[in-house]
Amino acid sequence: MFTAEDPIVGIDLDDCRDPDTGDVDDDAQDIIDRLDSYTEISPSGTGYHVLINGDLPEGRNRRGHIELYDTARFFTVTGNRVDDTSGHVKRRQDALEAIHREYVQLHSEKFEPERDEHTSVRDDAKTTPTISLEDDELLKKAKNASNGPKFERLWNGNTAGYDSNSEADMALCCLLAFWTGGDTTQMDTLFRQSGLLRAKWDEVHYADGSTYGEKTIDRAIEATSEYYDPSPRNESTQSKLETGPETTVVDTDEPGRRNAYLLEKNQLLSTRVSELEATIEQKDERIAALERQVEDLSAEPSGQSDEDDREQGQRTGGTEDNSEALLKSY
Template sequence: MSRTFASTADPETWSTFEEALSTATRPDVSGIGFVFTSDDPYVGVDLDDCRDPESGAFDPDAIRIVTRLQSYTEVSPSGTGVHVIARGRLPGGPRRRGGVEMYDDARFFTMTGDRVQGTPERACVRPSALRWVHASYVADDDDEGPDEAVSSRVAQVGSVSTTMDDTEVLQRAKAAKNGEKFSRLWNGSISGYESHSEADMALCCLLAFWTGGDDVQMDRLFRESGLLREKWDEVHFSDGATYGERTIERAIVRTDDLYR
């Protein structure tokens, strides 16, 4: 491991996690940092001055962001902020506004391992949630650049999740014109589909519509359906994504029309 200062632009100054961990206890090492690059699927969300270090209480915006992302979250080195690590990609535009910063390349976070209780133990695939956080807290209010279409879609994503709980989503889905199809899938029937995976995708597309593309709510609801199986939480992709995470991500992309 190099004893010189590391640079986010120079991979020669980086090391593997195992190497970093083995030297973390040295008196001249203050901590471990993770570098975000375009070659990895990770996005870091840095929330500054949002946590009371004595009580551990968060301010309302931090609660909203952490709850929406539902991914690995840890207390920052200062104790007054948090870092959220998720998998996805950021849209173009600013990377910082106020106390919210979002990066997926050429930045590093100093890691503490002090996970916030109740958050996942792993970085989860959260493409729509990341876009929502960016549009809500980081993007310029008057931005009408190439990401305008994405911002418009993000405005739809989350609009349902703030007004319809799981019970209402299910009631509306079952009462709709295609409610019989939804109910069959919800109850675990794969009749009419060539595979269980095709049925999974069909239900997820319906859930994407009714939840406004809220990946967290989609996952929560799918786990209550009769289609759930152990495969849902199995890692099936080289970037560490589970079968369920990738199915939800693809369903959101395929669903152009969202309920509102």
């Protein structure tokens, strides 16, 4: 049972393993590899339990078949440890935060983009709006939006700031879901034109026969609660979105764009600060361990010196006894 007093976090991965063949879904394998801690097969045989030492990040703790717990939850322990995984529960704070951000928290209520007159909320996660934007027009709008620099970096294949290529793929697909209204065909077509495309995109990585690309698109649509609405509700805003780099217009909504930029920048900085704090904590633990090791090593020469003194005393005492014997003989 997880409690507030212990440092253990449990990651529950459901419906990701074929109990007959042992085949593992790509997402589950990615999480297991990155956490690199004690992992065992769940009682049903269709999932995994991973145990680590760490602090569960704030926000939601579950999405789809992935759940994370650190208190008020029971795990049935099978002892059926996965081959080639650690036999110890390790501290994995950085990996936990990255996985939480990528698989659970990404585009949740805490990270929703700034809304304007061209943003609509999708009430039903199973339906998406109809947006008829040609690829070139969509790319132009995406690059000129408040988070355009982020889109363009990902579009060009730049994964800086992401812990893995998979996380960068997911981030770009979430942006594409917003601009296409969740059109899976157009999302796939556009992603294949991006610098992030890899051979892995078309590889089958899931027990249901889905490819890595198909599952990434499905997850992105599920994670996206807002989409671009092309209906022109504000003339100045419409002009702003359609303005190219060589056109000058009076931007009456610049404060809103500025706020969106600052909000996103603050979120990225907060995430980076959290990662650095976790790194500092790990380094402090390492320094403390090294200081203890230094103390132990410092104590060893002292003990050896005492032993040497005793041996020297014995040798000196022996010499004095011999001297007295010689004097008596004279």
